[in-house]
Amino acid sequence: MIQKNQDSQPRQSSEVLQVLSGLLMVLFVAVMSVTIIGTALPTMMSALSGSESQYTWIVTAMMLASTVATPVSGKLADMYDSKKLLMGAIGLFTLGSLLSGAVTEAWQLIFTRIVQGLGMGSIMSLTQVVMALIIPPRERGRYNGYIGAVMAVANVSGPLVGGFIVAAPWLGWRWCLWVSIPFSLAAMAVLWRFLKVPAAQISKPRIDFLGTGLITAAVSAALIWLSLAGKTFAFASWQTAVMLALAALFLVAFVLWELHFPEPIIPMWMFTQRTALLAILGSISVGTALNAPPLFFTQFFQIAKGMNPALAGMALLPGMVGTFIASTLIGLLVSRIGRWKRFVVGGFVVMCLGIFLITLIDKNSPYWFCALGMFLLGAGQGASMQNLVLAVQNGVKLRDMGAATSTVTFCRSMGGAIGIQICGFVFTWEIARQVSAGMAKLGKKGAAMADLSTLELDKLTAAQQQVVRDAYAGALGDIFVPLLVLSLIGLVCVCLMKGSELISEYAEHEAQNHQATERERELVRRALEKDQVSRELAQLKQQKHPNKPQDQSASKGEDRDNSPEDEDDLGTDNDHLG
Numbered sequence: 334m335i336q337k338n339q340d341s342q343p344r345q346s347s348e349v350l351q352v353l354s355g356l357l358m359v360l361f362v363a364v365m366s367v368t369i370i371g372t373a374l375p376t377m378m379s380a381l382s383g384s385e386s387q388y389t390w391i392v393t394a395m396m397l398a399s400t401v402a403t404p405v406s407g408k409l410a411d412m413y414d415s416k417k418l419l420m421g422a423i424g425l426f427t428l429g430s431l432l433s434g435a436v437t438e439a440w441q442l443i444f445t446r447i448v449q450g451l452g453m454g455s456i457m458s459l460t461q462v463v464m465a466l467i468i469p470p471r472e473r474g475r476y477n478g479y480i481g482a483v484m485a486v487a488n489v490s491g492p493l494v495g496g497f498i499v500a501a502p503w504l505g506w507r508w509c510l511w512v513s514i515p516f517s518l519a520a521m522a523v524l525w526r527f528l529k530v531p532a533a534q535i536s537k538p539r540i541d542f543l544g545t546g547l548i549t550a551a552v553s554a555a556l557i558w559l560s561l562a563g564k565t566f567a568f569a570s571w572q573t574a575v576m577l578a579l580a581a582l583f584l585v586a587f588v589l590w591e592l593h594f595p596e597p598i599i600p601m602w603m604f605t606q607r608t609a610l611l612a613i614l615g616s617i618s619v620g621t622a623l624n625a626p627p628l629f630f631t632q633f634f635q636i637a638k639g640m641n642p643a644l645a646g647m648a649l650l651p652g653m654v655g656t657f658i659a660s661t662l663i664g665l666l667v668s669r670i671g672r673w674k675r676f677v678v679g680g681f682v683v684m685c686l687g688i689f690l691i692t693l694i695d696k697n698s699p700y701w702f703c704a705l706g707m708f709l710l711g712a713g714q715g716a717s718m719q720n721l722v723l724a725v726q727n728g729v730k731l732r733d734m735g736a737a738t739s740t741v742t743f744c745r746s747m748g749g750a751i752g753i754q755i756c757g758f759v760f761t762w763e764i765a766r767q768v769s770a771g772m773a774k775l776g777k778k779g780a781a782m783a784d785l786s787t788l789e790l791d792k793l794t795a796a797q798q799q800v801v802r803d804a805y806a807g808a809l810g811d812i813f814v815p816l817l818v819l820s821l822i823g824l825v826c827v828c829l830m831k832g833s834e835l836i837s838e839y840a841e842h843e844a845q846n847h848q849a850t851e852r853e854r855e856l857v858r859r860a861l862e863k864d865q866v867s868r869e870l871a872q873l874k875q876q877k878h879p880n881k882p883q884d885q886s887a888s889k890g891e892d893r894d895n896s897p898e899d900e901d902d903l904g905t906d907n908d909h910l911g
Contacts, residue, residue: 355523362513368491383439398450407739426452478664485656493646618823620748655711674832684713696806771800
């Protein structure tokens with residue numbers, strides 16, 4: 334049985350804000366570490382003499398490590414001190430950042446990004462778990478809004494910051510990896526000083542090592558296939574068959590194991606509960622449209638519109654503004670009203686509208702039209718993303734908070750990986766098709782332009798450059814068509830969710846349970862003392878009258894006289910516990 338000590342829980346809003354500043358600070362740099370190398374990676378690979386395959390693995394390695402770390406760290410938070418786990422995650426992330434900036438070869442960067450990814454994934458999970466432990470669901474809405482806003486700002490500002498750092502001669506690309514270190518250390522100091530969380534205690538903690546290995550193997554096989562299929566090998570190949578078969582095999586083994594393990598990493602009951610299952614499907618849908626837009630819009634603005642990296646990063650600001658406004662405003666409204674479903678459904682409607690507008694973008698589209706699509710997409714994500722987590726948290730016990738929260742985050746991360754790979758496949762295929770057709774019209778064979786990864790526009794003629802720019806402009810709208818379909822599926826899922834009122838007395842209810850437990854222990858102690866007194870009285874009577882049979886009726890009568898009251902007290906307390 335897991336018991337939570339509520340005495341250490343922050344009660345004052347000032348204490349919560351102090352903790353929140355540390356959580357948001359480290360969450361910002363953790364999320365930004367994923368996208369900051371987007372504009373810097375070509376420069377980094379050139380300096381490290383990296384290959385095209387290493388380029389892919391640097392991105393894939395961190396994504397894989399962070400995805401695996403998310404559910405594992407969430408479950409550990411249910412079993413151990415979440416504050417110490419968060420400190421360890423920040424330390425691991427800081428170490429990975431330090432080592433990544435000190436590498437001298439590309440293969441070293443792959444391994445250091447794995448370390449950084451393990452810390453980043455744990456931070457993503459544990460920050461939300463900590464928020465759930467110190468704030469009741471009714472008040473958590475507005476704080477979740479802050480988290481969503483920070484994640485949006487970090488996601489979009491990464492390429493912008495990376496572009497400025499690379500362009501600054503007195504900094505260099507290594508500071509793209511080191512810039513997070515001072516902020517991480519500052520956040521660690523703030524959280525160590527002010528964070529007080531309910532300490533999870535279990536008599537015999539059982540870490541699910543086998544489950545961790547199985548989910549790691551399943552996710553690894555799936556993400557490696559998503560990263561390499563269509564690039565290193567064809568989709569219809571024996572490598573695809575082997576990787577998908579391994580992913581399915583490990584996934585089935587993981588599910589079967591988790592059904593019987595007492596402390597599963599991902600509670601299987603979540604997939605049988607209506608709200609939790611639909612929230613997971615909705616989170617996957619949101620995730621597919623979360624990471625792809627900044628990545629492909631950056632290429633669109635740089636190549637199709639001719640912007641430099643810094644300006645291309647600034648062009649993404651409408652999406653960030655939309656998410657920031659929606660996350661903050663909707664979070665406040667959810668806390669005030671105590672209902673979440675209407676905002677989640679509305680967010681999906683706005684998100685679908687934004688994606689639909691993006692599918693209409695072509696080479697003649699003005700910037701304001703692109704900005705409108707990005708703004709609506711960001712606003713829809715801001716209104717729905719964190720509230721899906723809140724919907725699941727509102728319906729679980731405190732002992733399952735970490736596992737439930739990390740499961741939703743994990744599924745959203747998987748959705749992000751799936752979205753990037755789907756968009757990447759469509760993007761590459763569509764550009765190759767349009768470039769081949771355009772070059773053929775110029776009298777140049779399209780086959781000569783097949784390898785676009787090493788294409789240098791400055792070495793092409795003006796007419797050839799225009800063909801490539803038109804191809805990038807035309808491909809952007811096409812890659813968002815599958816995202817629109819997935820978003821519409823997510824809209825159906827959230828419409829089917831059963832709305833519920835947010836709990837406003839969560840902390841008080843847990844404290845009452847704790848008091849009931851103490852009362853039960855006191856009653857048991859009193860009963861044992863009475864039993865001891867009865868035995869001593871019986872022994873004294875036996876000593877006074879050694880020839881008289883022991884009369885146990887008196888002692889039994891005393892026990893019976895006292896038992897109804899004790900039983901009533903115990904029954905009342907057990908009602909609280911139940």
